[in-house]
Amino acid sequence: MTATTLSTQVLIIGGGATGTGLARDLALRGVACILVEKQDINAGASGGNHGLLHSGARYIASDPHSARECREEGALLKRLAPQCVEDTGGFFVAVPGDDEAYIADFSDRCAACGIAAEGVDPKDALEQEPCLSPDAIAVFAVEDATIDPFMLSLDNLAQARSLETKVLLHHKVLGFDKRKGRVESVRLRDLHSSKDVRIHAEQIVNASGAWAGEVAAMAGAHIDMLYSQGSLVISQSRLGQRVINRLRKAADADILVPAGTVSIFGTTSKRIDAPDNCRPTTAEIDAMLDDGMAMVPQLSSTRYIRAYAGVRPLVRTGGGSDDRAVSRGFSLLDHEDHGLDNFITITGGKLTTYRLMAEKTADLVCRRLGNTEPCRTATDPLPASSQAQYTEPGLTPKLWFKKNDPGDLLLCECEMVSISVFNEIAGSLTHNGHRPGLREIGQRSRVGKGPCQGSFCSLRMAAHMYDQGMLKDGEGIDELKDFLNERWRGMQPLLWGPAVAQAELQEALHCGLLGLETEEILKT
Numbered sequence: 001m002t003a004t005t006l007s008t009q010v011l012i013i014g015g016g017a018t019g020t021g022l023a024r025d026l027a028l029r030g031v032a033c034i035l036v037e038k039q040d041i042n043a044g045a046s047g048g049n050h051g052l053l054h055s056g057a058r059y060i061a062s063d064p065h066s067a068r069e070c071r072e073e074g075a076l077l078k079r080l081a082p083q084c085v086e087d088t089g090g091f092f093v094a095v096p097g098d099d100e101a102y103i104a105d106f107s108d109r110c111a112a113c114g115i116a117a118e119g120v121d122p123k124d125a126l127e128q129e130p131c132l133s134p135d136a137i138a139v140f141a142v143e144d145a146t147i148d149p150f151m152l153s154l155d156n157l158a159q160a161r162s163l164e165t166k167v168l169l170h171h172k173v174l175g176f177d178k179r180k181g182r183v184e185s186v187r188l189r190d191l192h193s194s195k196d197v198r199i200h201a202e203q204i205v206n207a208s209g210a211w212a213g214e215v216a217a218m219a220g221a222h223i224d225m226l227y228s229q230g231s232l233v234i235s236q237s238r239l240g241q242r243v244i245n246r247l248r249k250a251a252d253a254d255i256l257v258p259a260g261t262v263s264i265f266g267t268t269s270k271r272i273d274a275p276d277n278c279r280p281t282t283a284e285i286d287a288m289l290d291d292g293m294a295m296v297p298q299l300s301s302t303r304y305i306r307a308y309a310g311v312r313p314l315v316r317t318g319g320g321s322d323d324r325a326v327s328r329g330f331s332l333l334d335h336e337d338h339g340l341d342n343f344i345t346i347t348g349g350k351l352t353t354y355r356l357m358a359e360k361t362a363d364l365v366c367r368r369l370g371n372t373e374p375c376r377t378a379t380d381p382l383p384a385s386s387q388a389q390y391t392e393p394g395l396t397p398k399l400w401f402k403k404n405d406p407g408d409l410l411l412c413e414c415e416m417v418s419i420s421v422f423n424e425i426a427g428s429l430t431h432n433g434h435r436p437g438l439r440e441i442g443q444r445s446r447v448g449k450g451p452c453q454g455s456f457c458s459l460r461m462a463a464h465m466y467d468q469g470m471l472k473d474g475e476g477i478d479e480l481k482d483f484l485n486e487r488w489r490g491m492q493p494l495l496w497g498p499a500v501a502q503a504e505l506q507e508a509l510h511c512g513l514l515g516l517e518t519e520e521i522l523k524t
Contacts, residue, residue: 010205028375055115086145098247173186210278253287355377
């Protein structure tokens with residue numbers, strides 16, 4: 001079968017925050033780009049984080065440079081992408097047994113990094129955040145916030161698309177064709193159609209996050225990557241109004257982040273052998289919650305609806321076994337020492353610093369292309385797009401009640417996502433050349449993210465897709481398996497109390513009634 005051949009100035013490999021941010025940055029400079037992603041937008045670390053927009057205070061001891069970058073970039077994003085940010089503020093909270101020397105030095109360390117930190121009487125803090133431990137011995141207020149990573153990436157991609165950037169989702173890199181120190185073409189496969197695609201580009205950027213080492217190796221370049229898994233849990237309700245951090249050096253179980261109507265608690269740092277092996281475990285979650293109860297006692301009685309994990313793409317720069325000691329700064333590699341003059345890797349860093357990572361990468365790309373246009377992402381607001389609006393928690397109920405259309409039935413009752421919203425998202429995917437599926441709809445909305453975790457809405461959505469001609473024959477079973485596998489794998493580590501009864505209901509409904517085999521759905 002003859003491969004489809006495409007040409008462009010820059011090929012970006014990876015559809016996370018950095019890749020989509022780079023696509024926007026280059027498009028604003030007039031550079032023609034194609035972005036390819038082997039799964040969907042934010043399929044890696046950009047979709048597996050806690051959504052914390054760092055003040056930088058978490059890194060004042062371990063990585064002051066990253067702390068300053070987070071402070072500067074966080075302030076920029078609050079101003080330039082307000083639709084993606086909830087400016088909650090944050091507390092750093094110490095409890096008995098925490099390092100008193102670190103507590104005493106906290107304010108000065110923050111000041112040295114230009115980070116605002118104001119002492120708060122623990123009694124006043126408890127009145128403002130009743131979920132805190134009454135035993136708190138010190139509290140500082142900082143300028144933390146939260147950010148919606150899916151809205152952020154989708155908004156970046158929407159503007160890039162409006163400036164003629166082409167996006168190929170579910171396209172996996174198979175290899176590189178090289179000649180005389182240059183990558184002449186990149187071979188890909190469309191994982192939906194199994195058709196091959198070949199792309200010629202003047203410059204190739206590897207922005208594949210935790211998979212950057214694997215992609216670079218295919219081009220003949222080596223990156224010494226470390227894979228640090230961070231696991232988190234989502235509570236059924238929102239526990240606090242602010243971001244709450246443990247007042248100690250960065251460790252496990254020390255961040256509680258509000259996320260719309262829920263809260264996210266974490267995280268861990270567990271070395272794994274490969275990014276594809278990332279999955280939260282019951283042991284991790286148990287240990288994390290046991291530790292976190294000292295700061296937020298309510299963690300012991302809260303119902304959790306899901307656990308998930310992401311992989312931190314860390315680049316090894318020295319010895320040591322503690323992944324938290326590895327810099328959270330980013331690595332921009334030109335690969336000229338590997339004999340490649342048109343291949344670049346950008347990896348590491350934080351979601352908070354994605355824009356800066358994209359800017360520095362675009363600067364290098366443009367120097368090689370001879371493009372002298374300046375970066376505009378530090379000054380131009382990020383436009384809010386209709387393609388990203390439905391990731392916002394609580395938006396669809398407001399729209400549904402305002403619309404007051406009895407015929408606009410709810411497909412997802414937990415998050416109140418209606419047929420009209422579903423159709424709008426599916427239409428947008430089709431318009432942009434992508435196949436609408438249950439997981440793709442879920443990435444761009446709140447469907448499946450409520451307490452039932454897709455038990456009922458998955459069936460309603462699949463039936464609606466058949467009604468609309470989006471599915472035929474046995475495709476619905478495959479869609480259900482794919483969608484439910486992603487939801488159910490996050491429930492396994494939390495099977496205690498009411499969650500066990502819910503899991504039994506799901507198994508009876510989907511495996512007993514529909515014949516979806518348990519071993520297939522709960523695969524790793």
